[in-house]
Amino acid sequence: MAQRFSRRGVLLATGGAVVAGALVSPGTAAAAYSSVGTYGTMLNGDPADVYHPDTSSAHQPWPVVLLLQGANVGRANYAGFARKVASYGFVVVVPDHTRVIFGVPGLYADGAAATWTVAWATAENARTGSPLKGRLDAGTLLLTGHSFGGAAGLGLSTGLSTPPFTDVPVPAPAQLKAAAFYGTNNAVPGSPVIPPVANTIPVALIQGAADGVGTPANGLGTYTVLQGVPKLYVSVTGANHYGITDAQNPAGARPDPSPQTLDQATGVEVVARWAALWLRAQLGDPVGRAWVYGVGDAVDTTVQTQFVR
Template identity: 60%
Template structure:
C-alpha cells in the first residue's frame, strides 16, 4: 500500500485492541448451501453505492443458488482500487456470498486516498436491508439480511480486526462506529496488530470468529507478525492459513497494484492460484461460522490434508 505512516497505523491498532475488552458471542445464522467446493462459476455482477461510496457487487447467478445470500463486505487495502479484487471477490461469491467491494476515500494522517474504515460495516448492513427490497435489484429477495461477514486486506483488514473488538480508534475509525448486530465473522489477508519494531502482539478480544490468511512471502506484513496476532486472538474459533509462496498482494488481480505500496518480495506462486487459495479458505471459514455443518467438516477435517497450497493452524 502507498501508505508511509504504517508506524502510527499499527500503533493505533495496538491502542484499539489493548483498551477494549469484549466477550465473545456465539456466531450462528441460518443454514447456507452445503458444499465444500464452489457452488457455481456463474455470477451476477453489478455496481451500486454504499453510503455514497461506489461499490462493486458479486453474487452467484440466481438459478445456481437456492438459499438467501450472506453479505461479505471486503475492506480494501490502502490505495488499492476496488477493481483489483475482482477475481478474489468473484471466487468468494462462488461459495454462496454476495460480496460487496466499495471504494472509500478519505484523509488519513494528512494523506488523501483509499482508506477503509470501521463504519463501513454498519453502512453495508443498512445497504443490504434496502437492497433486498429494492425494485430492480439483482439481489431482491435473495439477501440473508441477518448475516454480514467481513473480508479485509492489510489496512482494511486492520480496520476490520479493530471493529471485531468493539473499539473505535483512529485511523480506522474515521467517524464513530460500532459493530452491527448482523456481523457474524471475519477473514483478513495480510493483517496483524504487531507494533512497529515490536516483538509481540497485544491481546485481541475479538467478539466474532476471526481467520487470518497470510502469504509466506509477504514482505509488507510479515508472517511472524500474523502468527503473533493469531496467538493474541482471545476468543475461538480462530484460524491462521499460510498460503505458500504468496506475498502481500496474493489476493489482488495483479502484483503491486498501481498506487499501492509495492511488496519488495516477489511472489513465487501463480497469482490465480494464490487468489483461489485465499478465497477458498476465507469462504469456508466464514460459511462454517455461519453454521454450515459440511463446510466445518471440510475446514476442520480434510481441507488442510488435501490442499497443498496452504498450512493451517486453528482453534475451534
C-alpha cells in the same frame, strides 16, 4: 476447545472427514455456483461493486460479505477474489472509500462500512429493480479484508473500531457474525509487543508465507494473541502481500519487495476458498467445517493451518 497444527499425513490416509456422521470428501468443498454476476452500486456515497451467485438458483437468501480494501488498492483489483467468494454462496460488496489519514488522502477502508453495508443490504433487498431483491440475508454480515482493511476489520472484531481505521469510534453491527482477513496484523510499528485482540466473533487470518509487507511473524503473532475463539491461521506457501489481488503490486499501493512464487490466479483461488469455507463453517455449514477443521489442510498442499475452536 482443541488446538490443531498441520495433520496432512493423517488426513490423506482417510481421504475425507466425518461431520455429523457423514464422510465429506474433498470434492464436496468445490464452489456451489459456476456462474457469478456483478453490478455497480453506491455504499453510503462510495462507489462499490457487488458480486453475487446466479439469481436463477433456488438456494437463497445469501449472506452478505463486505470486503475492506488494502491501503490505496482500488476495488477493481479484488475482482477475482470477490467473484470466487461469491461462488460459494455469498453476496460480496467491494467499496472504494476515499479519506485523509495523517494528512494524506487516499483509498483507505473505514470500519464504519460494516454498518453502511447492513443498511445497504436491507434497502437493496426491498428495492424494486434490484437484481437481488428478496435474495439477501440482510441479517447476516461477514467480513473479509486485506492489509489496512483487515486491520480495520480486526478493530470491528473486538466490537469497536477506532481511528485511524474509522474517522470516529464505531461499534460493530449486531449482524456481524465472522471474519477472514488476508495479510493482516495489529503489530505496532517499531515495537516487539503485539497487543491482545479481544475478538468477539470467529476470526481467520490468512497469511502469505512470502509477505514482505505484513510479515508472517506479525501475522502469526496476531493470531496468537487473538483472545476469542474459534480462530484459524492459514499460511499460504509462496504468496506475498498481494496474493489476494488480480495482479502484483497494484498501482498506487505500497509494493511488496518480496517476490511471489505462487501463480497469481492460484493464490487468489486458494485465499478465496479458505476465506469462503471458513465463513460458511462459522454459519454452521457442515462442508465448511469439514474443510476447515479436517480435510482441507490435507488436500490443499499450498497451505498449512492451525486453529482453536
